[in-house]
Amino acid sequence: MPNKRIAFQGEPGAYSEEALLLIHPDAEAQPYREFRDVAQAVLARRVELGVLPIENSVVGSIATNFDLIADSGLAIVGEVVSAVHHCLLGIPGAQRGSLRRVLSHPVALAQCERFLGELAGVEVVAFYDTAGAAAEVARRNDASLGALAGALAARRYGLDVLAQRIEDEPHNQTRFLVVAREPASPPVGVPAKTTLRLKLPHRAGTLARALAPFADAGLNLTKLESRPDRSTPWEYLFYLDVEARTEDPAMRAALAALAAQGAVITLLGDYSRWERS
Numbered sequence: 001m002p003n004k005r006i007a008f009q010g011e012p013g014a015y016s017e018e019a020l021l022l023i024h025p026d027a028e029a030q031p032y033r034e035f036r037d038v039a040q041a042v043l044a045r046r047v048e049l050g051v052l053p054i055e056n057s058v059v060g061s062i063a064t065n066f067d068l069i070a071d072s073g074l075a076i077v078g079e080v081v082s083a084v085h086h087c088l089l090g091i092p093g094a095q096r097g098s099l100r101r102v103l104s105h106p107v108a109l110a111q112c113e114r115f116l117g118e119l120a121g122v123e124v125v126a127f128y129d130t131a132g133a134a135a136e137v138a139r140r141n142d143a144s145l146g147a148l149a150g151a152l153a154a155r156r157y158g159l160d161v162l163a164q165r166i167e168d169e170p171h172n173q174t175r176f177l178v179v180a181r182e183p184a185s186p187p188v189g190v191p192a193k194t195t196l197r198l199k200l201p202h203r204a205g206t207l208a209r210a211l212a213p214f215a216d217a218g219l220n221l222t223k224l225e226s227r228p229d230r231s232t233p234w235e236y237l238f239y240l241d242v243e244a245r246t247e248d249p250a251m252r253a254a255l256a257a258l259a260a261q262g263a264v265i266t267l268l269g270d271y272s273r274w275e276r277s
Contacts, residue, residue: 076269
């Protein structure tokens with residue numbers, strides 16, 4: 001049986017590839033330049049699954065990916081949380097003291113400010129991708145050039161790890177959503193989460209009333225995110241993560257109460273945290 005084909009955003013060695021290897025260590029990982037390219041690859045059946053980052057424990061939400069999933073019609077079928085440990089990489093034989101420029105994605109650079117501030121005489125340069133920065137260092141073969149990326153990128157491009165776990169916050173983690181063409185609800189009894197989008201009547205108090213049914217049903221909301229409704233200026237859509245399966249009686253009661261209030265509900269999927277296969 002062939003290995004699953006799973007799409008991710010970034011160059012080979014990206015943190016998204018690290019995340020997908022947590023769920024399918026033998027996957028055929030397929031890199032794509034943009035998040036929307038990942039979604040299109042799943043929809044076009046070039047891959048079975050896609051992995052999209054949705055939230056970082058330090059930086060916060062990647063909210064545009066909520067819109068991408070909802071607008072594309074993809075279903076969320078799982079989530080995986082991956083630790084983000086940045087490394088300083090150089091070509092074989094390079095030394096930390098020989099570096100004059102360090103490349104990486106702006107978010108990675110911001111997450112390693114303390115470490116970078118201690119590198120005397122080193123210019124920090126923003127690059128489009130962490131793994132792409134590693135690939136550029138390998139291509140240039142210049143001992144004065146370094147990259148911030150993960151250990152997987154070091155292995156992918158034959159680079160030395162000059163320093164590891166250099167992030168400012170040791171508990172830096174990213175939550176990824178696994179998306180597919182069709183929904184796949186977890187079995188009854190498995191801890192699960194439902195993600196949904198609400199479009200509410202544009203009247204005073206509607207958000208407060210929309211949240212009340214979840215509290216009345218004893219359901220825990222783990223996330224609430226507002227996004228502009230692009231069809232109507234200055235109105236908003238709301239994304240919610242709820243700790244329940246869609247078909248749980250309490251969740252069905254809450255959704256029925258929302259519909260009675262005039263809410264337009266889009267279910268994006270119910271899913272569990274993905275375990276290593």
